[in-house]
Amino acid sequence: MTAVTAGTAGTTGASGASDTAAAAEQAAYEAVFDAAVAADERIEPRDWMPEAYRASLVRQIAQHAHSEIIGMQPEANWITRAPSLRRKAILMAKVQDEAGHGLYLYSAAETLGTSRDELLDKLHSGRQKYSSIFNYPTLTWADVGAIGWLVDGAAITNQVPLCRCSYGPYARAMVRVCKEESFHQRQGYEALLALSRGTEAQHAMAQDAVNRWWWPSLMMFGPPDDESTHTAQAMAWKIKRHSNDELRQRFVDIAVPQAEALGLTLPDPDLRWNEERGHYDFGPIDWTEFWDVLKGNGPCNDQRLSRRRQAHEDGAWVREAAAAYADKHTGKHGEAQA
Amino acid sequence: MTGTTDTLTAAAALALGDDALVLSHRLGEWAGSAPVLEEEVALANIALDLLGQARVLLSLVGDEDELAYLREERSFRNSQLVEQPNGDFAHTIARQLYFSTYQHLLYGRLATGDGPFAGLAAKAVKEVAYHQDHAEHWTLRLGDGTTESHQRMQRACDALWRYTGELFQPVEGLDLDLPALETAWLDSVTDVLGRATLTVPSGPRTGAWSAGAGRQGLHTESFGRMLAEMQHLHRSHPGATW
Numbered sequence: 001m002t003a004v005t006a007g008t009a010g011t012t013g014a015s016g017a018s019d020t021a022a023a024a025e026q027a028a029y030e031a032v033f034d035a036a037v038a039a040d041e042r043i044e045p046r047d048w049m050p051e052a053y054r055a056s057l058v059r060q061i062a063q064h065a066h067s068e069i070i071g072m073q074p075e076a077n078w079i080t081r082a083p084s085l086r087r088k089a090i091l092m093a094k095v096q097d098e099a100g101h102g103l104y105l106y107s108a109a110e111t112l113g114t115s116r117d118e119l120l121d122k123l124h125s126g127r128q129k130y131s132s133i134f135n136y137p138t139l140t141w142a143d144v145g146a147i148g149w150l151v152d153g154a155a156i157t158n159q160v161p162l163c164r165c166s167y168g169p170y171a172r173a174m175v176r177v178c179k180e181e182s183f184h185q186r187q188g189y190e191a192l193l194a195l196s197r198g199t200e201a202q203h204a205m206a207q208d209a210v211n212r213w214w215w216p217s218l219m220m221f222g223p224p225d226d227e228s229t230h231t232a233q234a235m236a237w238k239i240k241r242h243s244n245d246e247l248r249q250r251f252v253d254i255a256v257p258q259a260e261a262l263g264l265t266l267p268d269p270d271l272r273w274n275e276e277r278g279h280y281d282f283g284p285i286d287w288t289e290f291w292d293v294l295k296g297n298g299p300c301n302d303q304r305l306s307r308r309r310q311a312h313e314d315g316a317w318v319r320e321a322a323a324a325y326a327d328k329h330t331g332k333h334g335e336a337q338a
Numbered sequence: 339m340t341g342t343t344d345t346l347t348a349a350a351a352l353a354l355g356d357d358a359l360v361l362s363h364r365l366g367e368w369a370g371s372a373p374v375l376e377e378e379v380a381l382a383n384i385a386l387d388l389l390g391q392a393r394v395l396l397s398l399v400g401d402e403d404e405l406a407y408l409r410e411e412r413s414f415r416n417s418q419l420v421e422q423p424n425g426d427f428a429h430t431i432a433r434q435l436y437f438s439t440y441q442h443l444l445y446g447r448l449a450t451g452d453g454p455f456a457g458l459a460a461k462a463v464k465e466v467a468y469h470q471d472h473a474e475h476w477t478l479r480l481g482d483g484t485t486e487s488h489q490r491m492q493r494a495c496d497a498l499w500r501y502t503g504e505l506f507q508p509v510e511g512l513d514l515d516l517p518a519l520e521t522a523w524l525d526s527v528t529d530v531l532g533r534a535t536l537t538v539p540s541g542p543r544t545g546a547w548s549a550g551a552g553r554q555g556l557h558t559e560s561f562g563r564m565l566a567e568m569q570h571l572h573r574s575h576p577g578a579t580w
Contacts, residue, residue, distance in 0.1 A: 076369035096382035315373025321483025
């Protein structure tokens with residue numbers, strides 16, 4: 001066991017001499033950490049890490065985990081109405097995968113010393129966020145396809161570089177998450193293609209969904225680089241590998257030809273290929289809407305959080321029963337939980 | 339369908355397929371509302387297994403989507419047990435215990451024969467063994483957990499008891515020793531309830547209505563609403579493919 005937290009390294013000294021020794025020890029740990037990050041080595045749970053690095057990771061992993069479980073709601077909204085048994089099976093499996101992603105990510109956060117219960121409390125009390133995209137409603141069946149294509153597509157663009165994140169457990173969780181997400185994205189695209197090539201009403205449904213989900217999907221990459229509070233430090237620590245604007249551009253460049261292949265248009269009159277830049281130019285994003293939704297004023301913020309709290313409260317007696325049963329039968333709390 | 343054997347096979351496939359289809363739908367209603375994240379995964383897993391079974395069985399009868407989305411309530415042949423609303427988690431678990439115990443015994447028997455369902459049953463029996471195990475473990479935890487969970491689980495077991503007799507009514511096209519199946523089911527359920535410190539319900543196991551029940555196309559009031567939700571989108575776009 002080589003782990004020493006910054007807290008213990010920095011506060012053990014009672015005298016000036018031991019303060020100096022502690023500071024030297026801290027500096028030595030930092031040097032090892034910095035060298036590991038510089039050499040693209042993985043930081044593992046037992047390694048020393050700066051408290052700010054730990055806190056930054058917990059914040060990011062928690063937000064990601066919360067997004068997975070809140071993100072189940074807009075899609076689960078269509079499970080009971082899926083228009084064919086094949087689509088129903090695909091959608092149920094997708095929503096199940098999201099619960100699974102939530103599990104891996106909460107486990108990754110646990111390796112940093114933060115329990116799932118603690119993080120859920122923070123989600124339920126509004127102290128931690130989830131991706132704002134899930135504060136938009138799924139109004140038609142085509143929204144399920146548009147989420148798969150655009151929202152999962154944007155998520156993958158964000159997440160693929162995280163497979164090389166400096167923190168080992170997060171990077172490994174992301175490898176598995178990304179494999180499943182890319183499967184979901186293909187299924188979403190294929191569902192939209194069926195609608196686009198279907199009846200007139202189906203085509204219109206698909207176009208309407210893309211019109212509503214396009215701009216919020218671009219907002220998923222976060223504020224522009226010059227307004228992003230976390231980007232610079234996260235990149236220095238190699239938690240994050242590319243800036244918000246770089247990833248957003250990458251996503252637009254991939255999505256435009258896909259939209260053409262789908263036979264659907266993207267709701268941006270300024271969207272055109274820029275030969276000189278080698279990228280698509282796109283119109284201005286409505287950041288007022290982004291900040292407004294983030295602050296809680298989106299169409300579904302209250303609904304999503306209330307539903308999550310309700311499920312948690314309704315399940316309290318079940319969790320208590322499982323814990324009581326485990327205590328009676330193993331003497332070890334939690335061992336017999338599902 | 340031509341010939342008596344095919345007709346009989348279709349009748350049985352419809353009954354078993356509708357059971358799986360309807361229970362899968364009910365379990366799908368839990369998505370996003372399960373008491374703990376592990377149960378989101380588990381309930382979806384069971385729902386997906388059942389949906390897979392339903393698709394195989396309905397395809398023996400005709401087009402799976404036409405059968406699922408375009409039949410009226412009176413044409414569904416599922417037992418009334420599987421259509422019962424989810425209720426609280428205890429009701430869902432009691433329904434799972436009763437049904438998965440039945441389905442495990444049923445598929446176990448069908449798998450050993452050389453009838454038209456042997457192949458399907460051999461695969462499904464493995465899935466259903468997990469469903470039964472899941473239901474049994476939760477019955478133990480809820481029955482022998484807290485005072486509240488015990489009361490809720492007992493209420494759920496009592497409330498659903500009256501739908502369990504129908505599972506052992508003859509199904510056209512299935513040649514089974516039903517009294518033996520029923521005895522095995524009672525033994526198994528009695529054992530689990532006993533270990534869960536629950537009382538085996540004492541009420542009747544079938545409703546007093548001579549017209550019959552689910553296997554005769556007679557369902558409970560909530561079933562029509564379930565179908566309305568399930569079928570509305572498909573029916574709103576006649577002839578569309580998805």
